[in-house]
Structures are given as C-alpha cells and as structure tokens.
Amino acid sequence: MTDDVVEHRRLIIAGTGISGLSAAIYAARSNNDPLLIEGDEPGGQLTLTSEVENYPGFPEGISGPGLINDMKEQATKFGAETRNGVIEDVSKEPAGHFRVALSDGDVYTADAVIVASGASARTLGVPGEDELMGYGLSTCATCDGAFFRDEDMLVVGGGDAAMEEANFLTKFADTVYIAHRREEFRAEDVWIERTMEQVEDGEIELLLNTELTEIHGSKDDGIDHVTLVEHPDGHPKEKLDDPATADEVDEYDFDVGAAFYAIGHTPNTDFLEGTGIETDEDGYLVAEGGRGGGQTKTGVEGLFGAGDVVDFHYQQAATASGMGVKAALDADEYLSERERAGELYETEADADAATADD
Numbered sequence: 001m002t003d004d005v006v007e008h009r010r011l012i013i014a015g016t017g018i019s020g021l022s023a024a025i026y027a028a029r030s031n032n033d034p035l036l037i038e039g040d041e042p043g044g045q046l047t048l049t050s051e052v053e054n055y056p057g058f059p060e061g062i063s064g065p066g067l068i069n070d071m072k073e074q075a076t077k078f079g080a081e082t083r084n085g086v087i088e089d090v091s092k093e094p095a096g097h098f099r100v101a102l103s104d105g106d107v108y109t110a111d112a113v114i115v116a117s118g119a120s121a122r123t124l125g126v127p128g129e130d131e132l133m134g135y136g137l138s139t140c141a142t143c144d145g146a147f148f149r150d151e152d153m154l155v156v157g158g159g160d161a162a163m164e165e166a167n168f169l170t171k172f173a174d175t176v177y178i179a180h181r182r183e184e185f186r187a188e189d190v191w192i193e194r195t196m197e198q199v200e201d202g203e204i205e206l207l208l209n210t211e212l213t214e215i216h217g218s219k220d221d222g223i224d225h226v227t228l229v230e231h232p233d234g235h236p237k238e239k240l241d242d243p244a245t246a247d248e249v250d251e252y253d254f255d256v257g258a259a260f261y262a263i264g265h266t267p268n269t270d271f272l273e274g275t276g277i278e279t280d281e282d283g284y285l286v287a288e289g290g291r292g293g294g295q296t297k298t299g300v301e302g303l304f305g306a307g308d309v310v311d312f313h314y315q316q317a318a319t320a321s322g323m324g325v326k327a328a329l330d331a332d333e334y335l336s337e338r339e340r341a342g343e344l345y346e347t348e349a350d351a352d353a354a355t356a357d358d
Helices: 018-029 044-048 064-077 141-148 160-169 189-200 236-240 270-275 317-340 348-357
Strands: 005-014 034-037 081-083 087-092 098-102 107-115 119-121 153-156 176-180 204-208 210-218 222-230 250-254 258-261 265-267 303-305
Touching: 005 018, 005 317, 018 034, 018 044, 018 064, 018 107, 018 317, 034 107, 044 064, 064 081, 087 270, 107 317, 141 153, 141 160, 141 258, 153 160, 160 176, 160 189, 176 210, 189 204, 210 236, 222 236, 222 258, 303 317
Parallel strands: 005 034, 005 107, 034 081, 107 303, 153 176, 153 258, 176 204
Antiparallel strands: 087 098, 098 107, 119 265, 210 222, 222 250
C-alpha cells in the first residue's frame, strides 16, 4: 500500500444519519472504537425534518436536527469519533481489512465497515424547493402528513411510491392531488386500482400531463400555493422550454397547503464499487436478512449495511435506528471472531507496540 494511512480503526461507519449514529452508540459501548465519516449530507434526511412526532420516546415530538444532535452526543459520550469528509472509495485489501479513501486524499484502514450512507430523495430543483423543504415540502408522507391535517395536499410522481403516499395522505387531507407528467401511471395495477377507488370517492384528484415548476410560501407560514404547467401530450416542462410549443402549455397557480415529492430515492452506494458488493437494480445494498444473527451482512465479509441504503421499503427513522443496532451487533460478532482467530489487521505501529511490550 503506497498511501500514507492517517489511522487504522477497528470499525468505520459511513454516514451520520440515525442508522449510523445508532450503530455508533452500540459499537462504542462494545469497545469497537468506531469512526464515523459524515459524508456530504451530515445527519442524513432527518436534518431536513423540522418536527419528528413518530420516533418513540418523544411524546411532544422533537426536531429532526435535535434528535440527530442528541444521538451524536450520546455516541461521542461512549467513545465514538466523527469527522467531516466524503468517502470516495472503499476496497478490500488482501490482508482482509478495508482501505477507506476520502475525497480530500486522507486514507484510513479498518477491520470492518458499516455502510449507513442512506438514500437521497430525488428532487426537482424548482424555485422555492430549497427554502421550503421541511416547511410544507416533504419527501416522506408517513413522516410529515399529519402536520397538514385538513389541508389540500399535492403529491408529485406517478409510480408506486406516489400512489402509496397519496392513499396514505387521504387520512389527513381535505383533498389529495397527484401531479404526473404523463397520461399513464408507472405504478403497479394494484396501486392504480386503489387510487382510482379514492378518485371515485372524491378523496384524490388526478392532475395528469402536469408538472410542478415553482413552490411559493415562507418558512414562517409554509406553502401558500404552487405553480403547475400542463400540456395534453405530457411532459409540459420540455414543451415550455421549446419556443415552437411554449404557447401550447397551460401555466397556472394552484392552492395547496403541502407538497410531497414521491419521485424515488437514490441510494448512496457509488463509493463501494471497488468492493464488488452486490446491489439490486436500483443500487440498494443486498444484505443477508432473514431470521437470527447476521441480518445486515453483505456478500463482502466484514462489510455491513444498515438503514435506507438497504431498506427501500420502510424508510422510517425508527426502522433505520433498529437496523443500525443490528449492524453494530453483527459487526461486533465478526470482529470478536477475527480477534479470537488472530486475524485482525496488524499495523506497523501495533507490531512495534507488541515488540516493546515483550
């Protein structure tokens, strides 16, 4: 290895969201010396959530950043360390340990790695989006829908996630509107059928061949209204940008009190390509699962996955936390077995220390 290694750690955790911090608390208490690398979204998606009411133990609710900060303090109390940085590449070395390279050039080695790097919700990049994310705009209906009870709500998307979120939001909304840029949905038939039943009951209205172009409001008052564009042939944004068809696009303001993106997530797994780890067709890590121990193991020995980087279905704070705990316990068992077998990586400093002790 030609790199100057900053440090060798028993365990490195990629990500400081709720899954990574839960893993860190358990790993630190097990004397596994975890180092957490924050990534380019420190704290994960909860930092975009102004109020969390469904995390157990907080009957009055807690802010997303507040929960993350409390967990980070708890992990640090038990000996976990965190550092700013983005992991650029992880590889498995011939000796059985991992090489973790950061984008700033720093390199660490570790006996085990927990990947808790999450999945980033896809967004549209429209005006008002950054300012109002967490203040009326959300990427998680089950997390935030109850905050907007009796409001008209807009769901953007046309797949299973959009149908599922729209149906869920009917519990709280006056009316749920689904904006989809095409005429046909991409969702499975069962979700389309459920949605059409809600349409017939007047709970959901469809805005087909329609796209969102701007969100209006303020952090103090939330969303006031949105701007939508529509074209009978679909994909109205593209036609709005084309001088030949721009006049055919209908642009209008639409009153809603909340908006939810349901256009998918992108799991943060690109930095693992060098490990040869298995992912599904959408890039989510494939973990062992099942019953008993080892549920967070991946196909790469010593590499464990937790939270939204694995779980594309539930994607809740509480389930991510539980999965982080599982990963820490699985990693502890792996490290203990390697230690008993004398197979943990020994750095030159370790060897010098052992010689001095002799």
